[in-house]
Amino acid sequence: MLPEPSRATVLLGSAVLLAISVGAGVAVGSVSVPLPLTVRALLDPASVPPELRTIVADLRAPRVLLAALVGGGLAASGVTYQGLFRNALADPYVIGVSAGAALGAVVAIALGAGGLTVPIAAFASALCTVGLVFQIARRRGVVRMEHLLLAGLAVGAFFAALLSVVLILASGSLQQSLAWLMGGFGGRGWRHVGIATPFVVFGYVLAQLRTRELDLLLLSEDEARSMGVHVSRTRGVLIAAATLMTAASAAVAGLIGFVGLIVPHLVRRLTGPDHRVLLPASALCGGSLVVLADLAARTVAPPIEIPVGAVTALLGVPFFLWLLFRGEARAAGGGQEPDTNDPPRRPWTAG
Numbered sequence: 001m002l003p004e005p006s007r008a009t010v011l012l013g014s015a016v017l018l019a020i021s022v023g024a025g026v027a028v029g030s031v032s033v034p035l036p037l038t039v040r041a042l043l044d045p046a047s048v049p050p051e052l053r054t055i056v057a058d059l060r061a062p063r064v065l066l067a068a069l070v071g072g073g074l075a076a077s078g079v080t081y082q083g084l085f086r087n088a089l090a091d092p093y094v095i096g097v098s099a100g101a102a103l104g105a106v107v108a109i110a111l112g113a114g115g116l117t118v119p120i121a122a123f124a125s126a127l128c129t130v131g132l133v134f135q136i137a138r139r140r141g142v143v144r145m146e147h148l149l150l151a152g153l154a155v156g157a158f159f160a161a162l163l164s165v166v167l168i169l170a171s172g173s174l175q176q177s178l179a180w181l182m183g184g185f186g187g188r189g190w191r192h193v194g195i196a197t198p199f200v201v202f203g204y205v206l207a208q209l210r211t212r213e214l215d216l217l218l219l220s221e222d223e224a225r226s227m228g229v230h231v232s233r234t235r236g237v238l239i240a241a242a243t244l245m246t247a248a249s250a251a252v253a254g255l256i257g258f259v260g261l262i263v264p265h266l267v268r269r270l271t272g273p274d275h276r277v278l279l280p281a282s283a284l285c286g287g288s289l290v291v292l293a294d295l296a297a298r299t300v301a302p303p304i305e306i307p308v309g310a311v312t313a314l315l316g317v318p319f320f321l322w323l324l325f326r327g328e329a330r331a332a333g334g335g336q337e338p339d340t341n342d343p344p345r346r347p348w349t350a351g
C-alpha cells in the first residue's frame with residue numbers, strides 16, 4: 001500500500017496528464033488553435049471569431065470530453081472487474097456487455113433509427129444482456145463468479161452470431177453499423193455527453209464507495225466476511241457499477257477495447273492493489289489514453305479518420321500477448337514469486 005504522499009503524487013500526476021491530453025485534444029486538429037485562443041473560446045466565446053468558436057466549443061470540446069469520460073469509465077470498470085475476478089486479464093466486456101450493446105445498436109441502425117435512438121438502444125440492450133447473464137448464472141439463488149463468466153461468454157457468442165445475421169440482412173446499413181462497431185467519436189456532440197455522464201459518474205461513485213470491500217475480496221470470501229463484508233451484496237453492487245460505466249461508454253462511443261485491460265495493469269504497477277488510489281488513478285489515465293487515441297485517429301492520416309477502437313486495439317493486442325506470455329513464463333519458472341502488483345488469484349470458495 002502506498003503512503004499518503006505517494007498516493008497524492010500519483011493522483012496529481014494522473015490529473016495533470018489528463019489536463020494536458022484534453023488541452024492537446026481541443027487545440028490540435030486539421031485546424032490548429034493556439035492554446036490561449038482555445039481557452040478564450042471556451043471561457044469567453046463572444047471574444048473569438050464565430051468559426052473558431054464553432055471548431056473549439058461546438059465540435060472539439062464535446063468530442064474530447066466524451067473521450068475522456070468513456071476512457072475513464074472503461075478503465076474504472078476494468079479495475080472493478082479485475083478485482084472481482086481476481087485476474088489482471090479480465091476486461092470490462094467480460095460478461096456480455098459489448099455483445100448486448102452491439103446487437104442493440106446495429107438493430108436500431110438497421111431499422112433506420114437516427115439521432116439519440118442508437119445510443120439509447122445500445123445502452124438498454126447492454127443492461128438487458130447483463131440481466132439475462134445473471135439469470136443464467138444463478139444457481140439456487142446464488143451467483144458464483146465462475147458461472148457468471150461462463151454465462152457471459154455463452155451469451156456473448158450467441159449475440160455475436162445474431163449480430164452477423166443482422167449485418168447480412170441489413171446490408172444497406174452495413175457501413176454505418178461497422179463504423180459504430182469499430183468505435184469512435186466522430187459526429188458526437190454535447191447531447192452524447194449528457195447521455196453518458198450520469199451513468200458513468202453514478203457507476204464510478206458506487207465503485208469508489210466500495211473500494212475497501214473490493215480490497216478485502218482480493219483476499220478471500222471468508223476473510224472478507226470476517227471483516228463484516230456482505231459478499232453477495234457487495235459483488236452485485238460492484239458488477240452493477242462496472243456494467244453501468246461500460247454500457248454507457250459503449251452506447252455513445254461504440255466498442256473501444258483494451259482500455260480496461262491496459263490502464264489498470266500499468267497504474268497498478270505504480271499504486272499496488274489498493275483500490276482507493278488505483279480506481280481514481282486508472283479513471284484519470286484511462287481518460288488520457290482515449291483522448292490521445294482519438295487525437296491520433298483524426299490527425300495521423302487526414303482527412304481520413306481512423307476508428308479509435310482500431311488505435312486502442314493496436315496498442316492493446318501486443319500488450320495482452322505480453323501479459324499472457326509473461327504469465328506463462330512465470331508459471332514455468334516454478335519457484336518464482338508472483339508479481340505483487342497483480343491481484344491475488346485464489347480460487348473462489350463455494351457459497
